[in-house]
Amino acid sequence: MGSRENKERHQETSDVDFGDIQMQKELGNAAFTTSNKAVWRNKTIVVKNYTISNLSAATRKNEYSKLLKMNHENVLMFYGVSALFNDKPSLLMEYAECGSLHEQIHGKGIKNYSTRDALNWMYQCAKGLEFLHSLRIFHFNIKPRNLFLFNNHRQLKVGELGNHPGILKKCKSRPYMPPERYYDLNNGEKYDVYSFGMVLWEVITRKKHVYKLFGRDSGYQAPFTDFTEDLAPIRWLIECCRDRDPVNRPTMKSLATSIALEIEDINLGEIMGHGAYGVVYKSQLFDVPCAVKEVFVADDDTKKNIEREVKYLSRATHKNIVKLFGSKLSKDSKTLIVMEFADCGTLYDYVHKEEEQKRNEYSDSTALSWIRQLAEGLQYLHAMKPKPIIHRDIKTKNLLLTDNYRVLKIADFGTVREQATLMTKQFVGTAEYMAPEASLKYKYSEKSDVYSFGIVFWEVMSRKKPFYHLQNLPPVAIMHKVTKGERPPIEDTKDLKNVRTLIINCWNNNPEDRTCMKHLLCKLPEATE
Structure with a gap:
């Protein structure tokens, strides 16, 4: 969607007459809100009504102005803000015909999904959050109930934006809150990364988090007892996301690329350089340019040592360090190290x-x-x-x-x-x-x-x-x-x-x-x- 179309869409939908909305059945309720299926301008939407709010419709409208202007395939679309009664705001948003990720994971009678499906969803979640973070928009409430499925369960979109983190302790959000919780909200990106890691664990294991009451690690747990050897890279990503120090958590961009590495085959492109122990190729994972180093080693123990070193080095997250996304074996058992692509050479x-x-x-x-x-x-x-x-x-x-x-x-x-x-x-x-x-x-x-x-x-x-x-x-x-x-x-x-x-x-x-x-x-x- 071009900037002109976005501007027109914003002008048309930023102020909605509630009388133009045909309310239908209630879809659910949460802390201080109820959600209804509705019809507006001949399309099915969701109307989220705030039953209690310390923000007026005008203030909420201003708060959502960024969301009304943007368009991304992995972010739920917002159509406008309206006032119902007592000046309580109502939000108009896209209707998810396939329900939430929570329903897909824990719902009864739902068709089972594969690990590859789960990783595809979380890749899309990471891309949506990466886009939001690029606009300095932080979610503060990432959980399966706020992630929605479309297109016969193939597409995921991040929804329920704009919640103030101070009210989250009253929602079903505690398992996804980092150790810093609502006491330190200066780094919204790393707050979301922690929550992302908890969701990634949940969608892989298909289980709910368990609360541990006593001990140094008291709080909601995400044990890895059900993780098989082939899921070791995903376990590592989850552990990085859940690091108690926010500084050590990865960015959404690197998470998206690391997940893409697990679900996408690597196609080696043009040679960018070579040395005594490897060749560097230009490549691409989905839409992310990357560099791939093919390392000249045949010894299995050395390959395992390199994998271990890359795993540790991938924790390095700094603007002046080329990000390592991980390593894997090619179809012919060669060791490949995947890293950030630098477009201006050496x-x-x-x-x-x-x-x-x-x-x-x-x-x-x-x-x-x-x-x-x-x-x-x-x-x-x-x-x-x-x-x-x-x-x-x-x-x-x-x-x-x-x-x-x-x-x-x-x-x-x-x-x-x-x-x-x-x-x-x-x-x-x-x-x-x-x-x-x-x-x-x-x-x-x-x-x-x-x-x-x-x-x-x-x-x-x-x-x-x-x-x-x-x-x-x-x-x-x-x-x-x-x-x-x-x-x-x-x-x-x-x-x-x-x-x-x-x-x-x-x-x-x-x-x-x-x-x-x-x-x-x-x-x-x-x-x-």
């Missing part, structure tokens, strides 16, 4: 572009912005619980750009690379960016990433390739020189603010003398543009 290609002798020009402020984003992403990885993530291979070829080259994202985590190279005893890392302790003792720590960060910092500020002055020495020779104190020429960078001082500190030979990423962030110059 930082290396941008900095060192040499097509037709024309290089990309960028300002010092842009360079500092990239470096700050890299520092923020690394600081997040190093602070992850229960164990920090050490990248092990920070270099410009593993830093991707999006949003018209403005946003930098860290990719190609070294822990996965480590698993892929165990059998060949290869180094994890790249000689020009590798910390001296890593090449000497195979010893990695957060400070190894700090060293690599310093090399990238120098590279972006100087616009030159690391160790260019050594005239293409082999990697082993470069590593030897690095252990003896060799570094790229610091004079190639501008003496801008404290840039040189920070770079020199990052590539100090002694790891203990390097500043941690958290403190580096405080000292980095701000981008001025």
